[in-house]
Amino acid sequence: MRASLYSDGIFPFEVGSQSPLWPIEDPSEIEMPGGNLASDLIGSATAFPAQAAMFYYGATYSYAELLRDVERLAGWLVQQGLKRGDRVVIDLQNCPQYVIAFYAVLRANGVVVPVNPMNTTDELAYFAADSGARFAIIGEELLDRFAPLVGVAFDRIVRIRYADMASDDASDLPDVMRMAPPAPSEGFTDLKTALAENRPAPALLSGNDDLAVLPYSSGTTGRPKACMHSHNGARFVAKAQVRWYRLDSQSVMTSFMPLFHVAGMMASMASAIHCGAALILMTRWDAEVIPALFRRHRPTWWSAAPTMVVDVLAAKGFTNDCFSSLKVMTGGGASMPATVVRRLRDQWGLRFAEGYGLTETISATHLNPIDAPKPQCLGLPIYNTHALVADPETLAPCVQGSLGEILISGPQVMQGYWNRPQDTTEALIDLNGRRWLRTGDLGYVDEDGYFFIVDRLKRMINSSGYKIWPAECEMLLYSHPAVAECAVISAPDPRRGERVRAVVVLHPDQRGKISESDIIDFARTQMAAYKVPREVEFRDALPRSGSRKVDWRALQAEAWERHA
Structure with a gap:
């Protein structure tokens, strides 16, 4: 296992082409197209x-x-x-x-x-x-x-x-x-x-x-x-x-x-x-119309959330010929069930190839090779793109296999946040002669140069691919006159991957007068439907960290343990 820095300062597997599983016919870089999209x-x-x-x-x-x-x-x-x-x-x-x-x-x-x-x-x-x-x-x-x-x-x-x-x-x-x-x-x-x-x-x-x-x-x-x-x-x-x-x-x-x-x-x-x-x-989205649609148009490429694939396999009228034209199946956002992975491979020769990207990178920075994908994996940095895992505090590259924050440098990285110079300065940093995006995702690189995520440094909730930020939801919930304190966290959901859960402390004079459904109904008037809490729990107080901040991590761990 290679774990030291190269003499030129490049960390092993910083670029996808350093992987032994990089598509052999592909260069590490492609020519920039230029011009208007x-x-x-x-x-x-x-x-x-x-x-x-x-x-x-x-x-x-x-x-x-x-x-x-x-x-x-x-x-x-x-x-x-x-x-x-x-x-x-x-x-x-x-x-x-x-x-x-x-x-x-x-x-x-x-x-x-x-x-x-x-x-x-x-x-x-x-x-x-x-x-x-x-x-x-x-x-x-x-x-x-x-x-x-x-x-x-x-x-x-x-x-x-x-x-x-x-x-x-x-x-x-x-x-x-x-x-x-x-x-x-x-x-x-x-x-x-x-x-x-x-x-x-x-x-x-x-x-x-x-x-x-x-x-x-x-x-x-x-x-x-x-x-x-x-x-x-x-x-x-x-x-x-x-x-x-x-x-x-x-x-x-x-x-x-x-x-x-x-x-x-x-x-x-x-x-x-x-x-x-x-x-x-x-x-x-309507899984029931997919079998006829696929037979008619014969798609060769399908980007799908795992739940979509599961729904189609169970749809009325689905037969094996529906997938006979497919050459590539890609997606992400949640893990594909192992039984479905085996069926796709054994019946149609399909290997679900996940990818990774962010709004800050306008889609892909990492993709799994279609002939050598790994499950629950981001894949390799694509052409012209560098990625490394760094210590979140010092930004020093981590040794291979160690956990750290994923950093990305490439032509797809944003120019910055619109009218947000301070946020831009925090997100984009200069390191080793390149400009890098701090993703806020905690991950590691394996011995083949594939990147994996194991946790988030940010508090983002990912529900069926929709990204939800708890602080925004909390701010809107605080506009309810009965809410004294709240913490928005994720809870596991067998279909969506994650659901939004709100832990709420009511003002003393409102306790017993406000129900969980009242909070949910109020949330529907304040935020987009996918951000609305699916669960609400009332408590007398919220846990605090040593710095007296609300300990949302403890609440989230408890929610996941409870569902497990």
Whole structure:
């Protein structure tokens, strides 16, 4: 086992190509693509105009049609006053209109601000004010949440109707696509109306180090903060994943993971557009329609949470031929059950290849080789990317196999946090002649150079892939007049991996008057649904650490032990 520093200061296995299991045909670095991320769409539409870009509830859209609508929307946005570098909020479920909106904003030299459709009006107002976005593109189910923000937070809002791009005879539409058409309302413009104006797209000016995407992340304290990602970094991630997964214009890829999240945005959408592959889009996850969908479109690449795979295997109508076209199955966020791992391998020759990335790295920094994946493993640092495990206090590299904080350096690492210089200084450090991101994740490297996580230095809760920061939830719970103290922690969940649990101390005069369900109902009015506590426990007092801070670690350990 190699455990010492190399003479040039590079720690063993700092780069993936040092691993004996690195794909032998791959270089350690690939050429940076440069330019605007929208150039990928222009290139694919030029090379494969008639080829399918998207499949959506019985409808098929070609690359030529996709580029046409992207350029028309880009032209409309500019005509409405969007200038180079202006931010645009996109708040949509997965749908073809999301792809159109995303690339149209980039094509108009703007910056995409992707947000979760579960966000409340107050959360949306915060994102608008913090990012400075005055434009938004939203789904029809969100009109009530955005109505109070018209003319206050946003000057222009484009609304889309999901069913507009589905086949007229589609029978498996989710409820959100069966809504009655919304009535015209002041401050909102229908996407169809904007496209019908057929405005010409502007010159493509933004690229390289210009901002492309501002996704929101959070630390352990305070409000969410936006990660500044350039065109160069985002386009690199798309190109890297195309090469790693051996994707091309004949690939058919799923787009079931949320596109507002960097994993769905880059691993499926941006990678597919980069190489001219076809995307299968689904607005609401429904395992029961997957067997017929897979037989029809024959996907070759599927990014899935383990619970998705389990659900599909148990779905009515599932037969072995449903997976016969798959070449790659990837994902993460939770452990795949061992019995499912064996069935995938023995029946279809599939090996679930997990990956790792953060909002701060706009998706992948580590991926498992598709021919040599390890379970519950981040994988190897990908092309052009360095990673090491360091002592959280001294930042000295840890010996191989020892626990420490995972640090990452590469072109996909953010430029910093938007308007947060202090947070940027804490997250990005200079070491060994490189700039590194402190991930806050505790892990180690094995003898083959594969990285593993064993714990979090941050308090993040991961529920079905949604990242939840307890301090934000606690801040909102404190606005309840009966809450004297609270601690938000994780508890194990057999389906979601983790669930949100709130331990609450009530004011003495409120004890016996407020129930657990009262707190949960209140939380639903204050925060997105995935952040709402699933469990509430009342206590007379919270445990304290030696420094008199609330000992959330003790509460969390107790919750996990109790469920175990």
